[in-house]
Amino acid sequence: MITPVGGWIVVKPIEESQTTASGLYVARPTSAVRQGLVVATSDTHEVKCPLSVGDKIIFYNQVGTEVKDNDELFLMFKFDAVMGKVS
Numbered sequence: 001m002i003t004p005v006g007g008w009i010v011v012k013p014i015e016e017s018q019t020t021a022s023g024l025y026v027a028r029p030t031s032a033v034r035q036g037l038v039v040a041t042s043d044t045h046e047v048k049c050p051l052s053v054g055d056k057i058i059f060y061n062q063v064g065t066e067v068k069d070n071d072e073l074f075l076m077f078k079f080d081a082v083m084g085k086v087s
Helices: none
Strands: 008-014 033-040 057-058 063-068 072-078 084-087
Touching: 008 057
Parallel strands: none
Antiparallel strands: 008 033, 008 072, 033 057, 057 084, 063 072
């Protein structure tokens, strides 16, 4: 497991389905925002991370660095790049 430090978070992106239940392809415009699940957090010296593991968040599509761990794809970015939590 990846352990972030210095205000970074690790997020598992939630990919939107491109097909219907019957297998038909659905063309969708590229969204400016994405959703993901927080899998790890870290604080800075000044600020405690406002997110918790398991939070569903939204963030800009261009944010994050892709990293792989055990053949799973994750994104890492600073927690202040998160736009909001999804309830």
